[in-house]
Amino acid sequence: MHPQQTNTPSLQTRDLTVRFGGHVAVNAVSCAFQSGTLTAIVGPNGAGKTTYFNLISGQLKASSGQVLLNGRDISALPASSRTHAGLGRAFQLTSLFPKLTVMENVRLALQSRRGLGLDMWNVWNRHKALIDRADRILDTVALSAKRDMQAAALPHGDQRKLEVALLMALDPAVYMFDEPTAGMSVDEVPVILDLIRTLKTQTDKTILLVEHKMDVVRELADRIIVLHNGTLMADGEPETVIASPVVQQAYLGLAPVEETA
Template identity: 45%
Template sequence: MAYIFKTEKLTRRFSGFTAVNAVSLEIPEGGVRTIIGPNGAGKTTFFNLLSGLLPPSEGRIWFREREITALLAYQRARLGIARSFQITNIFGRLTVYENVRLAVQAVHDGRANFFLPERRLGNLADKTDRVLRDVGLYEAREARAENLSHGDQRRLEIGLVIASDPPVLLLDEPLAGMSPAETHETVDLIQRIAPGRTILLVEHDIDVVMAISTTITVFQTGQVLATGTPQEIRANEAVQRAYLGELA
């Protein structure tokens, strides 16, 4: 089966502490792959290694048959690996529209053009409007991003992530701090954008995880404890002991 990510003995240490420990994993193309695990299991660090925020201490990473271990974050983003962050990461003092337009422009040929006015860059505006409608922020497009509610800011970040129409989305706790209504809308949004893409998710809300994941990978102390469908994970005794049991 074609994989989208493959890691080989991927390891990251922080001054003596091993956050991700020799993880060898193959993530097939398509579907929603959720990574769960107790605090400190290495989920976010694993995301940071895949997206290029951190270089690995050891090990290698492939993206669609191509080794990306040495690529910088912006080069991986160009390949179509888009990510959101655990702590909302947007352009606070720019408007909602500018935020999304910059994300659309990033994959446009004229992205670094000195002399063409913005309105001459083809369908930039159309695409921006479409993304704004997708994430339900079209009405708020003139607002400064920092003035949005927390839930809207999280959604704006998802907008930034999907604006370049990437094949892979890495969403790091997209539901953190959301109200039940916002959670519901965002889950809808994720399911709407999922077809045709591979979504990697780190999420704590176990009901959501069980509902939207095609496959779940459980991390514990920097290693993969188990991988399987939601039903298999629910039935897995080791997982229950390590993680789910706490919640029951």
């Protein structure tokens, strides 16, 4: 059952474009995303998926076009301001404070979300509720046993879990995951997928997922959009998009995609 749609998308791109010299890496991509949905962004290597993410989150400045969050044009905002406005992207947060412990990282993310500044000790002496919230988040991502480890010392899979923990602490309106299971062992992958499933139950949240593993896409996505050479090539329900000949050609490499006039 799909959540009730509203007139204003939670996130929208309008003719979003970026050029590097003579190369158009993302070409006039217009797409609207609604709360309560998980959209997978797929395509072959070099299709522009991560570049599109970078344009949305503010890591790259667009050559033209707009990014809107709940109808507000945030195109001119830097990445940090977009995060405070409600865009949460996992990779931005992994090395937030690499020399601090896992728990300290989560606590600081909670403080940032609530505008309490970074005076860790005074704040935490006065805010037991924040400590309890941090404990719950660490338990959710299965990092309670490593709460006192330095973030930089965590194995790769645990760093990915910490990314999700920090995102949960920031409580964004839009979650952006760029290949969240990349480099993880077979045993670690289900933890991340379970976390994303949990986030999907929050119908006021929007999730964007770049993922190469099609079994993950099929299981999690409500919708798939396909980029090819920076252009939006397909957009729809997973079964329909995956089965379409143009996606079979471009994504699975079964045959070259013919250029249209």
